Amino acid sequence: MLILDVVSLMLFLLSILLPGYGCRAADIPEDTTSEFSVRLYHRLQAAGGQDNIVFSPLSVAVALGMVELGARGASLEEIRQAVGFSHLLPGVEFSLLQNLTTALTEDDAHYMIRFANSLYLQEGVTFNPEFLHLMRKYFQADVETVNFSESSAVAEQINHWVENHTERKIRSLLSAEDFSSITRLTLVNAVYFRGSWKNQFRPENTRTFSFSKDDGSEVQTLMMYQQGDFYYGEFSDGSQEAGGVYQVLEMPYEGEDMSMMIVLPRQEVPLASLEPIIKAPLLEEWANNVKRQKVEVYLPRFKVEQKIDLKNTLQDLGIKNIFTNEADLSAMTDGKDLYIGKAVQKAYLEVTEEGAEGAVGSGMIALTRTLVLYPQVMADHPFFFIIRNRRTGSILFMGRVMTPEVIEPNDLYFESI
Structure with a gap:
């Protein structure tokens, strides 16, 4: 059997240090992959222990869409069923993904979202022209011919492409060991996001504060603060399973099409x-x-990066056939000798206030839980978050912060406080 290596790369850089660009989402269809997104999260959570989690559900959906374009039979149906496309007429999902990504990347003045896809084909192997045509049509994929036997050169070429499409935030994604003489095709999907808060944090209000981890320990972190108008609510699951009442805060980015939603349990609830x-x-x-409504927000700076081997996770979600000798990817070539040997996603997220690199804390903010005039969201303990398009429901980013950016006692910033 020949091996089809699939690398689903996602870079998600939320850096409000830079101006952004945006998109108009007036006629974007509703995303239907939210159930798939949540199932992915729970699989990663089950294997993650006390680690931070960061991944892009939409990036995974796009990468699987590219594979689906070349799949038939059981391989095709497993992907459709798992991702949430089984209720659609066959083939409609490709237009759906195309419309979602195209609309999200239209020019505007608020934020920037970039999708990039590339195919690397083994030279001398004949691929179905219709498959290549549809890859360009629906996913705007670049197509390159390489010799996978020259594994070091191929890894360098793909890594260079990844760096160029992720503002050099993701480096050395692959190595020579990821390829061999039986590799026939590699798919790479990259997503890049950059946006500014609609209500920005003032750097001079950032100071050190204790963050209580779920294992009972504490770390020092840089806590941002502001009082502003945000979307806020308090919810309960009706039992003590989730510790009773928990808070949900939605903070929009410039333009308000995109937002970060933070879900915070009570202080004493893991x-x-x-x-x-x-x-x-x-x-x-x-x-x-x-x-x-007006809310007081205390949010730590955090930077998380994670490389996820999606193969086992996707198999747990029911996408099994494409990873076996029974795979039917015959829409890519005339034969049935391809199967997927690798599925990887790498994500990076950084959350700061604008101008954070120059923020020397003055300690002017008194962090207190008393005499609160407005709802107060104090994210000084682990929380769940999503970054989504508010019109379509598309989840570009999902994860949790178990440990934020840690400040050591001998850190210059810490000492200045």
Whole structure:
């Protein structure tokens, strides 16, 4: 059997240090992959222990869409069923993904979202012209011919492409060991996002503060602060399973099409108690029921990066056939000698206030829980988050922060406080 290596790369850089560009989302169809997104999260959570989690559900959906374009039979149906396309007429999902990504990347003045896809084909192997045509049509994929036997050169070429499409935030994604003489095709999908808060944090209000981890330990972190108008709500699962009442805060980016939603349990409740109730309908309930009001927000700076081997995770979600000798990817070539040997995603997320690199804390903010005039969101313990398009429901980013950016006692910033 020949091996088809699939690399689903996602870079998600939320850096409000830079101006952004944006998109108009007036006629974007509704995304239907939220259930798939949540199932992916729960699989990663089950294997993640006390680690931070960061991944892009939409990036995974796009990468699987590219594979689906070349799949037939059981291989095709497993992908459609798992991702949430089985209720659509066959082939409609490709237009759906195309419309979602195209609309999200239209020019505007608010933020920037970039999708990039590339195919690397083994020279001398004949691929179905219709498959290549549809890859260009639906995914605007670049197509390059390489010799996978020259594994070091191929790894360098793909890594260079990845760096160029992720503002050099993702480097050395692959190595020579990822390729061999039986590799026939590699798919790479990259997503890049950059946006500014609509209500920005003032750097001079950032100071050190204790963050309580779920294992009982504490670390020092840089806590941003502001009082502003945000979408806020308090919810309960009706039992003590999630610790009773928990908070949901939605903070829009410039233009308000994109937002970050933060879900925070009570101080004494571990995030692990809240995570089991997270379901796709609940995401919609949160989005529909948060109300705009003045809120005091304490949010830590955090930077998380994670490389995920998606093969086992996708198999757990029911996408099994494409990873076996029974795979039918015959829409790519005339034969049935391809199967997927690798599925990887790498994600990077950084959340700061604008101008954070120059922020020397003055310690002017008194962090207190008393005499609160407005709802107060104090993210000084683990929380769940999503970054989504508010019109379509597309989840570009999902994860959790178990440990934010840690400041050591001998850090210059710490000492200045």
